[in-house]
Amino acid sequence: MAEVVLEGVTKVYPGGVAAVKNLDLEVKDKELIVLVGPSGCGKSTTLRMIAGLEEATEGTIRIGDTTVNDVPPRDRDIAMVFQNYALYPHMTVYKNMAFGLTLRGYARSEIKERVLDAARVLGIEGLLDRKPKALSGGQRQRVAVGRAIVRKPRAFLLDEPLSNLDAKLRTEMRAELQKLHRRLETTMIYVTHDQIEAMTLGDRIVVMEDGLVQQVDTPLSVYDYPTNKFVAGFIGTPPMNFIDGSLLAKDARLCFCENPGIELALSDRLQQTMQEFAGSAITLGIRPECIQKRTPETDAPAGSTFEADVNVVEPLGDEMIVYISTGKNNLICKVGSHSNIEVGQQLQFVVDLAKVHLFDRNGGRNVSLNGSKAPP
Ligand SMILES: Nc1ncnc2c1ncn2[C@@H]1O[C@H](COP(=O)(O)OP(=O)(O)OP(=O)(O)O)[C@@H](O)[C@H]1O
Ligand SMILES: [Mg+2]
Numbered sequence: 001m002a003e004v005v006l007e008g009v010t011k012v013y014p015g016g017v018a019a020v021k022n023l024d025l026e027v028k029d030k031e032l033i034v035l036v037g038p039s040g041c042g043k044s045t046t047l048r049m050i051a052g053l054e055e056a057t058e059g060t061i062r063i064g065d066t067t068v069n070d071v072p073p074r075d076r077d078i079a080m081v082f083q084n085y086a087l088y089p090h091m092t093v094y095k096n097m098a099f100g101l102t103l104r105g106y107a108r109s110e111i112k113e114r115v116l117d118a119a120r121v122l123g124i125e126g127l128l129d130r131k132p133k134a135l136s137g138g139q140r141q142r143v144a145v146g147r148a149i150v151r152k153p154r155a156f157l158l159d160e161p162l163s164n165l166d167a168k169l170r171t172e173m174r175a176e177l178q179k180l181h182r183r184l185e186t187t188m189i190y191v192t193h194d195q196i197e198a199m200t201l202g203d204r205i206v207v208m209e210d211g212l213v214q215q216v217d218t219p220l221s222v223y224d225y226p227t228n229k230f231v232a233g234f235i236g237t238p239p240m241n242f243i244d245g246s247l248l249a250k251d252a253r254l255c256f257c258e259n260p261g262i263e264l265a266l267s268d269r270l271q272q273t274m275q276e277f278a279g280s281a282i283t284l285g286i287r288p289e290c291i292q293k294r295t296p297e298t299d300a301p302a303g304s305t306f307e308a309d310v311n312v313v314e315p316l317g318d319e320m321i322v323y324i325s326t327g328k329n330n331l332i333c334k335v336g337s338h339s340n341i342e343v344g345q346q347l348q349f350v351v352d353l354a355k356v357h358l359f360d361r362n363g364g365r366n367v368s369l370n371g372s373k374a375p376p
Pocket of ligand 2: 045
């Protein structure tokens with residue numbers, strides 16, 4: 001068990017690709033932290049530097065009390081699970097799990113105890129005599145995790161370990177990994193490009209883009225208080241809606257306007273904090289669940305509604321995804337499944353003004369957070 005700390009870590013590959021740029025990250029002891037971001041943003045590179053499979057070009061990497069930059073991978077006392085599982089095809093499940101311990105010279109009885117223990121935890125006791133080719137994807141994945149567990153490492157590194165599984169199995173394994181983490185009480189660093197996996201699994205998530213850390217926080221905080229437009233758009237399904245417009249003062253109140261059709265009054269809180277942006281071009285962000293159909297019963301304060309055409313309706317059972325358009329803006333909303341919305345209708349929609357985000361057009365910073373976390 002150990003914390004893992006990266007300070008100013010940069011990786012420039014031969015040929016000049018800067019895959020990770022000046023990354024600071026503190027993974028707490030026993031924490032499950034998830035690195036998430038689009039393909040090529042530097043997640044695997046970060047993990048491989050912690051494992052010692054890539055050398056950091058700059059910066060320091062510390063595991064527990066030891067700076068490990070110059071420590072070879074086998075002496076870092078961490079275990080890595082890869083996307084392709086990397087099992088030895090000619091060895092049985094038992095031997096695959098035992099192999100690392102055998103190499104390290106553990107006694108046969110100790111190896112047996114650890115392998116059987118791990119197999120029990122993962123529910124693969126019945127598979128120990130099989131070879132990997134006789135296993136399903138999910139079973140192979142368990143063996144790969146088992147091989148990591150038997151080592152009792154100070155930290156686990158997992159690089160997209162579920163991406164070869166079908167959706168249902170992925171959901172199941174996700175829950176199992178979470179249980180396993182609680183049971184093992186070991187630091188885990190988990191890499192995925194799937195934001196739902198990140199949200200559901202992580203104690204905290206690290207959102208990366210283009211080699212840079214954009215935000216590190218709990219899943220809910222990242223969802224509620226995205227620090228910039230990239231994070232706001234990356235976390236959440238369907239994604240947050242963005243509308244480019246401007247902030248104008250009308251009757252001494254600030255409104256977000258995008259002609260034709262959208263004129264939204266800012267909440268009382270934002271009236272104060274957004275004064276310096278009066279007259280400026282700005283991007284408004286609103287999550288799909290914060291746009292609802294207006295009904296006679298809806299509480300719709302002045303400046304919270306707009307009219308839109310319904311283009312597509314996707315019923316999901318418990319809720320409905322509705323694609324609407326107003327002027328040149330296409331928006332997505334998520335409403336209850338009994339909202340009675342049909343394609344071709346022209347309807348009034350109401351926006352939850354307290355949950356609106358505003359992003360600077362230059363650089364995309366979320367300027368509506370105002371230092372302290374504010375919406376929702
Ligand atoms: N061995 C290498 N040599 C040169 N460039 C590399 C090497 N490995 C990765 N890169 C580049 O570094 C960048 C980051 O790659 P990395 O594999 O860390 O991304 P990732 O976030 O894990 O992406 P994915 O989600 O696709 O796995 C990419 O631009 C990639 O092309
Ligand atoms: Mg990767």
